Amino acid sequence: MTTPTLLRRADALLRDLPEPEVPAAAAWRSRLAIVTTFGALYGATMGSYGERPLQATYSALKLPLMLAASFAISLPPFFVANTLFGLRDDFRRVVGALATTQAALTLILASLAPVTAFAYSACGLDHRRAVLLNGLMFAVASLGAQVVLRRSYRELIAARPAHRAMLRAWLAVYVFVGIQMGWVLRPFIGDPGLKTQFFREDSWTNAYVAVWNMVAGVLSGS
Known part of the structure; x- marks a missing residue:
């Protein structure tokens, strides 16, 4: 896909313009290209903290991977829930709406990349505050992506109100994963105090305990 075509598809997605008449496979490739390209752009910006080019490269690779893996892990239980609620016939449209939201999330993140880069260079953030800054950027992007998700779900909910409960269930599962x-x-x-790595050795620990400790440390000034 050429850059002008990618930018046109991204613009159409954000503005809710009708997609051109293309095969379903092409529409999926378009969403995947947006997630990969713009996710990598923000990932590289996020990883540029401390001016470490190798970390920026790793983060550019890992951010699209994180989004794709979270999506893939969350989808099977969501499919079963939709089946139990009698919504299986709509699932193709549901997955399309969710994939569109993933693409919108990366577009919004990419638009916030200059803010993150400016904060890195101008605000003298320590590592912990840099992590929290990026958490804030993800929160802002997620709120924006909710606009796209609810817009995509509007017709589904109007036809079958049970989709509203399923939408809330998806958000809970996806955020958790x-x-x-x-x-x-x-x-x-x-972390400037540690060597550049693709993965940490203690990767398989509890994220929620670590996040709580980090926030508590910032609030207490320690």
């Missing part, structure tokens, strides 16, 4: 997946695939932001 995504946070832990991000922890497993870390570091995305290299």
